[in-house]
Amino acid sequence: MGYLLFIVRSALEDFKRSKMQTFLTSLGIVIGVFAVIMLMALGLGLKRYISDQFEALGKNTLFVTPGQVLQGGGFGGAASVLGQRFDIKDLTNLSRVKGVVGLAPLSSKSGKAKGTVKTEYISIFFTSADFADIAGLTIDKGRFFDKTDIDKHAKVLVAGPKIAEKLFGSTINALDKRVSVDNVNFTIIGIIKSKGGGGLGGNDYDSYFFGPYTTGFIYDPQKQFIRFAIKTDPNIPLATVKAEINKVMLKRYKDDEFSLLEPTEILSVVNSIFNIMNIVLVAIASISLLVGGIGIMNIMYVTVSDKTREVGVRRALGARKNDILLQFIVESVALSIIGGALGLGLAFLGVLLVQGFFPAYIDVPSMVLALGVSSAIGIVFGVLPARKAANLEPVEAIRYE
Amino acid sequence: MIKLQNVSKSYRVDEDTIFYALKKVSLEIKETEFVSITGPSGSGKSTLMHLIGLLDKPSSGDVIIQGKKISQLSDDELSTLRNEFVGFVFQQFNLIPKLSVLENVLLPTVYARKKLNYDPEAKALELLTKFGLIEKKSSFPNKLSGGQQQRVAVLRALIMEPKLILADEPTGNLDSKSGHDIMKLLGELNRNEKITIVVVTHEADIAAYGKRVIKVKDGQVG
Ligand SMILES: Nc1ncnc2c1ncn2[C@@H]1O[C@H](COP(=O)(O)OP(=O)(O)O)[C@@H](O)[C@H]1O
Ligand SMILES: [Mg+2]
Numbered sequence: 001m002g003y004l005l006f007i008v009r010s011a012l013e014d015f016k017r018s019k020m021q022t023f024l025t026s027l028g029i030v031i032g033v034f035a036v037i038m039l040m041a042l043g044l045g046l047k048r049y050i051s052d053q054f055e056a057l058g059k060n061t062l063f064v065t066p067g068q069v070l071q072g073g074g075f076g077g078a079a080s081v082l083g084q085r086f087d088i089k090d091l092t093n094l095s096r097v098k099g100v101v102g103l104a105p106l107s108s109k110s111g112k113a114k115g116t117v118k119t120e121y122i123s124i125f126f127t128s129a130d131f132a133d134i135a136g137l138t139i140d141k142g143r144f145f146d147k148t149d150i151d152k153h154a155k156v157l158v159a160g161p162k163i164a165e166k167l168f169g170s171t172i173n174a175l176d177k178r179v180s181v182d183n184v185n186f187t188i189i190g191i192i193k194s195k196g197g198g199g200l201g202g203n204d205y206d207s208y209f210f211g212p213y214t215t216g217f218i219y220d221p222q223k224q225f226i227r228f229a230i231k232t233d234p235n236i237p238l239a240t241v242k243a244e245i246n247k248v249m250l251k252r253y254k255d256d257e258f259s260l261l262e263p264t265e266i267l268s269v270v271n272s273i274f275n276i277m278n279i280v281l282v283a284i285a286s287i288s289l290l291v292g293g294i295g296i297m298n299i300m301y302v303t304v305s306d307k308t309r310e311v312g313v314r315r316a317l318g319a320r321k322n323d324i325l326l327q328f329i330v331e332s333v334a335l336s337i338i339g340g341a342l343g344l345g346l347a348f349l350g351v352l353l354v355q356g357f358f359p360a361y362i363d364v365p366s367m368v369l370a371l372g373v374s375s376a377i378g379i380v381f382g383v384l385p386a387r388k389a390a391n392l393e394p395v396e397a398i399r400y401e
Numbered sequence: 402m403i404k405l406q407n408v409s410k411s412y413r414v415d416e417d418t419i420f421y422a423l424k425k426v427s428l429e430i431k432e433t434e435f436v437s438i439t440g441p442s443g444s445g446k447s448t449l450m451h452l453i454g455l456l457d458k459p460s461s462g463d464v465i466i467q468g469k470k471i472s473q474l475s476d477d478e479l480s481t482l483r484n485e486f487v488g489f490v491f492q493q494f495n496l497i498p499k500l501s502v503l504e505n506v507l508l509p510t511v512y513a514r515k516k517l518n519y520d521p522e523a524k525a526l527e528l529l530t531k532f533g534l535i536e537k538k539s540s541f542p543n544k545l546s547g548g549q550q551q552r553v554a555v556l557r558a559l560i561m562e563p564k565l566i567l568a569d570e571p572t573g574n575l576d577s578k579s580g581h582d583i584m585k586l587l588g589e590l591n592r593n594e595k596i597t598i599v600v601v602t603h604e605a606d607i608a609a610y611g612k613r614v615i616k617v618k619d620g621q622v623g
Contacts, residue, residue, distance in 0.1 A: 003511055318513070
């Protein structure tokens with residue numbers, strides 16, 4: 001029987017004897033690893049989800065938003081929260097900028113919508129016909145609203161498939177139906193194909209209604225917009241168009257009252273936010289791991305003291321100090337790896353549970369990290385007790401009662 | 402084979418008292434001897450045996466094994482000597498409770514640094530067969546009688562083919578019959594395998610198995 005096998009088997013045999021004690025000892029590690037991996041899974045999932053959404057927007061897209069959105073690498077922008085808005089005049093000005101090939105103003109309305117099956121709280125995006133192209137929406141049934149609808153302030157809506165199903169039972173049932181939102185009656189003229197995702201701020205287009213921005217003014221006498229989405233001419237450098245738009249906006253607003261954003265910029269901000277978040281999460285989870293490690297150190301000291309005479313016997317049979325050291329380190333590593341594996345298993349369960357409504361996922365580096373960190377904890381917190389065992393005087397250990 | 406020259410072992414009891422467990426002991430154990438060490442409880446027998454077995458170091462004087470002073474050997478070298486040269490048998494058997502009988506017998510070979518010229522497992526099985534314990538090879542020590550446990554301990558001491566077996570009160574926890582069986586077993590090993598045997602005991606009838614008796618009293622050899 002091999003040397004290592006003998007030692008590992010000895011350690012594991014110990015655990016078989018007291019499953020409960022093993023479990024309780026490694027609980028700190030279980031919780032620590034579960035927390036780290038679960039949080040990382042949620043973060044990774046969210047990050048990938050948002051990235052996918054922005055990548056879908058393509059290269060020639062710009063957003064104009066009120067306030068300073070990307071301040072110091074994070075979402076600052078009190079102005080956007082405080083309700084500064086754009087208006088029709090900005091829309092006209094932007095539409096005249098050379099290189100702007102698509103322009104979608106955005107305002108939104110939330111309210112109670114009455115369908116044939118159910119009444120639900122819904123949100124409507126009031127925008128232009130260009131929005132479908134910019135956001136990458138395609139029509140499944142019926143049609144998208146067009147310039148005529150906008151000119152006529154037509155009370156028409158295009159529905160996302162999810163909300164259509166909710167209100168009317170199925171998308172086909174929703175088409176050409178009437179829906180009233182806060183006492184205004186609309187006709188549903190189209191259903192979009194499921195996109196299964198969200199946009200800026202995590203919008204899930206499948207659950208939205210879309211309508212002509214002119215119609216939206218029914219709810220907003222001030223006729224304002226919360227942002228513009230712009231598609232630029234791919235033949236003109238984006239920087240040129242951006243500079244031009246900046247010039248136009250500066251005529252009416254101060255430098256810090258609006259922001260021009262590219263999806264790639266937003267992505268890098270999202271990335272930096274997630275990186276900071278990860279560091280914070282890991283720091284918090286480290287505390288739990290530290291507590292777990294101390295728990296392991298504690299039980300290992302107990303084990304060493306319980307096995308004092310065994311150490312003496314092994315030394316008498318020829319074990320060297322390093323053999324004893326290794327035996328106890330293997331035992332504490334095994335203990336914490338069991339904890340790490342349980343934590344990882346729990347995290348897998350957790351991810352399975354939330355996957356229905358949250359895009360969490362565990363990647364290979366997370367798994368390697370979980371097992372790596374737990375074995376590192378086993379070594380770090382096992383070394384002191386193991387050294388205590390290794391440095392026992394053989395004769396004292398043999399005499400130990 | 403092993404010589405003690407003027408060996409003392411002392412413990413500091415408090416600030417200004419030093420207790421001598423052994424005082425200026427000189428003796429030699431020669432190859433193929435069967436020696437009994439006797440004396441009343443607390444006289445220093447175990448202390449003496451631990452020094453002979455390289456588990457302990459003298460406070461003064463020299464322990465010389467195969468011409469080398471152990472004070473000049475490193476901890477690892479002493480471990481290797483214990484592993485290859487000495488086999489221990491204890492009063493409390495001291496089998497490892499979570500290892501099976503076979504694994505207990507094999508344990509010293511796990512710590513061997515030299516290449517063994519035999520297959521450890523085959524040898525362990527052979528020993529277990531020869532001494533009537535083969536049916537117990539997968540049992541754990543707590544399922545064995547005292548006599549069986551002590552026999553397993555003797556086999557564990559034998560597996561490395563040592564020159565010397567040291568037994569500290571090997572019959573102390575056994576009934577009379579099992580005790581005499583163990584002593585007969587040690588006698589056979591001495592006769593047939595030419596293994597040097599040192600048995601520590603305070604019982605006269607056990608000491609009688611030895612061909613030479615060393616009497617210890619108050620830390621001194623008489
Ligand atoms: N670590 C120690 N510290 C102090 N006294 C000790 C220590 N080890 C042994 N002794 C003492 O040394 C004496 C001899 O002990 P020991 O060799 O075990 O005797 P025996 O085996 O003959 O009964 C005893 O009085 C014992 O209390
Ligand atoms: Mg004794």
